[in-house]
Amino acid sequence: MAILLVTVFGKSLSAKSAANDNRIPIVFWHEMGGPSEDALEQVVDGFNKSQTKYKVIPKYQGTYDEAIQKILQTHGTSTSPAVFQAFDISTAQMIHSGYTTPVQNFIDQDNYDVSKISSVARAFYSNGGKQQAMPFNTSQPVLYYNASLLKKYGITPPPVSPSYSDITRVAKQLYEKSDHKVKGMTVQVYGWFLEQALANAGAQLANNNDGHTGNPTEVKINNPDTVEFLNWIKENIKSDDFIDYGSGASAGANQTAGFLSDKVGIFIQSSASIGQLTKNNTNKLGITYFPHPDNKKANGVAIGGAALWISNDKPKDVQRGAFEFIKYSLKPEVQAQWQKSTGYLALNKDSQKTKILKDLYAKNPESKVPGEQLAKAKPNYSNSGILMEGMQLTRQLEEVAMETVYNGGDINHALDTADKAINDNLHQSNRANGYK
Amino acid sequence: MLKTSTTNVVPEKKVEAKQRQGFRLNANDKYYASIFLGPSLLVLTLFVFYPMLKTLYISLFLTNTLGNTTVFTGLDNYVKLISSPDFLSSMSVTLLYVVAVTVLTVSVGLLLANLASQKLPGIGIFRTLYSVTMGVSVAVAAIFWLFIFNPSTGFFALMSGWLNLPVVNWLTSPTNAMWAVIITTVWMNLGFTFLILLGAIQSVPSTLYEAADVEGASSRYQFFKITIPMISPTLFFVSTITIIGAFKSFGLIDLITKGGPTNATNMLVYRIYKDAFYSGNYAKSSTEAIILTVIIAFFTLIQFKFLEKKVNY
Structure with missing residues (x-):
């Protein structure tokens, strides 16, 4: 009965979004509440406006801790997300679950230049030389x-x-x-x-x-x-x-x-x-x-915060859309605006050159400090997080x-x-x- | 009002049950029985019996990251839990909490109900005030008390500042945190308990008190010899409800202490939730759930075996 309800409900949801436009819906689970949720929705809106092919649908899932179990238990059903935000200490769990497609696959396909993205943050979510997930909201x-x-x-x-x-x-x-x-x-x-x-x-x-x-x-x-x-x-x-x-x-x-x-x-x-x-x-x-x-x-110190992961239970084009969204979320201006509205650090090195951050530092010089601490750390095993379930x-x-x-x-x-x-x-x- | 409904229903059912034993079902009856009972049995099987058996099943295994059962370990989970000091302290903490909450809720509720049952002008205001917590949600109560307990800006901290007393760490010291949670729970429970007990006290026939007055019995004597025996079914009902509620306590703990400090308020139900949905250890939390079920069943049995006989219906 429960399965029946879920499928019926899931069907009606996807039918509804398909009626609005013909873009491929990318369901995105996140755990940003309060002011950060507004800022995240701005990122999503920005992506959707820039797109004719994909449409990201953000869904709030409560706390980081609880979201992990929801993600693992819904995998393979129609309710599961195409792209999701999972926090730092669940990295080992996510890698071992085998439920995700490493973003490295897409990075290689696109020859995407990751050297612009903070190396300490990247190191946290990589394993065996492969980028498993892409850091998104990063704090120190x-x-x-x-x-x-x-x-x-x-x-x-x-x-x-x-x-x-x-x-x-x-x-x-x-x-x-x-x-x-x-x-x-x-x-x-x-x-x-x-x-x-x-x-x-x-x-x-x-x-x-x-x-x-x-x-x-x-x-x-x-x-x-x-x-x-x-x-x-x-x-x-x-x-x-x-x-x-x-x-x-x-x-x-x-x-x-x-x-x-x-x-x-x-x-x-x-x-x-x-x-x-x-x-x-x-x-x-x-x-x-x-x-x-x-x-x-x-x-x-290691970073805190969360990364964006791509589920492997969705068709190829949906996974591709998820990666397009990840790439968008790492653009210099998007990360700069994200830092300004939330306090999470801009991960793209070019964000520091944007007007948004320059204005912010002019107004509050101390808000530069966390970013400097992040830039100063050289990634090694001790400060790249603990990869343990x-x-x-x-x-x-x-x-x-x-x-x-x-x-x-x-x-x-x-x-x-x-x-x-x-x-x-x-x-x-x-x-x-x-x-x- | 509630009192009469709870007291009358139980004996009737017993009588019915006795009569039913004498019946033999013929084929036609079986047919009707299956039609009438079928739907509810189906729902119960799906949502009660199946999860229960599945919980029992999971508790005999280890579960992996994905929550699937992998290694059969028999009763190993139970042995480990029962010998773990961490779990035992959770049990004793839960018992302490249940006893303290029940005793305080019922006795303070009874005191307030007895006071508010006096026929005095303006007593309606107090009756409303005392029952007002019934309309307060758990989240609101928790936040309200968190403001009071805040060690820097809270009401208690300000009070002790004015009186030049040291600030009490309500939520960071293990013993105090327990009392903080107990106080908050009792405060939450009081409205309902008060209302039910007030109703019971008011439905005691006034002729009994009048006769006692004629005999010259003191009001204390009247309270213990007339009021208490007459409302004993309601007291039984209220304490059962409070005990079960206290065992299930979750919201306040999650919002006020999250089981801390040093697991001092990590009650069984909260533990089950944390082990399953924070740590993803479904085997451990299933084992805990089964143990909790056994404990609650035991208490319910005791209550009905011994207490019910003493209750004056």
Whole structure:
């Protein structure tokens, strides 16, 4: 009965779109909500206006996490998308599913010049020398600080690429000089940040070079670089200049509210938050690179965000249309406008020359920082993401470890517990999937 | 009003059931029975029995990335889960939550209902106020309480700022987060519980109280010896509904804590959802679903075996 309903419904939908015009419909699933959804629809509109052959139909699918299961479970039915947006940590899952056509096939057919597209972003979504998906919305974790508050209390701002102790110094000074009215800093309980701290220290979380040279069989988070990162946070918790906003979606909103209302001076967040932080902020916003360990040079962080994938259950011409849309979405002007309206980074190097971005940088010079951080990083195995299945669960377990430490727990014990749980899950998943 | 309908229906059904046992079905009856029962059986099979059996089936395997069953492991999933401290803590957290929510909802609801049943001028305003949370959706309630709990700008944080008290980390400390979720759930439940209990209290015959007044019984004595026994079927109904509702609690947890911090509010139902639709581990979540089914069945059985006998219909 359910199958019947789906087919009937699916049929009526496609019949309707065919009645409007004779273009080939390209169903596009995405997970951009709020202001980003409006910006995405502009991209789609722009593509549809430029086309006589294809028509992209965008459909919002909720959160990144939930969309993955929808994509996998609808594959091969008439409801499945022709092109879809899947987030960074689902890359291994998508490659292994065998449900997608690598974009490399189309790149080769068209002799499309990918050298214009950010290499760190491309490296994240490639495997075995093949581009599997095309990065679309890409962000970098950066450190934000309240420049006006630092000025008010006469504190020297942190350098462009700060070390952990640079940040500790500023946080402590801010807390003391504001007479304990402003907390110095916070780091949200978010597995992404822990992974980035490792990437920036040049360390790897999973064996086989974070999965880039083979399917991972062993994970070790309990390494000196994680310990140093957590020790840095713990030190600030002890001196009371740290405020904990917890984990989850509400934590992000709470810490943004705290930052905008002068309750906390420094926090780490995605560069995609710039729009929100400049729009309603009466203070001057400061941005630096993601902090690095004291005695190490910054290795550069991996990107966050999502990529566009092409499903292989659709006819050739539909897949071709999907790639035409991907190419359009990477045009310099499209990426520039995308960065301006969302805070995600323009991936096309030529976008920097457009008037849109030049105007933006003239108005908000600090919005240049994340792009510079991205351009500076040289892709290597540590900062090209972790190509491992079960990353969603891994992140949850990393967050439990972080929360344990934030609440006073022992760092080594918390990390060992996480390692055990992550490895149990990894071994079981490898066994279920028949990987060696 | 609701009280009478729930109390009367149950015994009637029992009587019918007893009579039915005496019948022998002839061929004609079987024909009609299949016509009348067929459609509902078909729907039930498709949407209830088939998914149930499939869940049981999946729980005996490992599932791969695509959600397909691959390696048969027998009861291995169950053994692993029951011996995992993570899952056991989820179970105890769920039990704590269910007990706390039920006890608080029913007792506070009863208190408010008893207060609001007094015949005083302007009491209608309070009756409306107390039942107002019935009209509040889970999403609105969650956001409303998130604003209150915000450690920088929330109502509680501002209050403790004025009183020079340290700020309580409502959502980041494991114990407090549990209470934050309990408080929010109880607040959500109160409107409905209050309304049902108020209806029950008001339908207690006033002659009983008048007779007690003549005897000189105190109002406390009247409450425990007249009100409570007379509304006991409704209390039973309300607590059953609350227990089942608390076990199924999902929306508030998803919106307020997402199961955190350190899994302190990761109840069974939320866990099942996360394991299936976040992690894509269908085998694990099916196993958890079966365990939850067994637990709820057990509680329902206990309730009907023991509590029902004590209820005064």
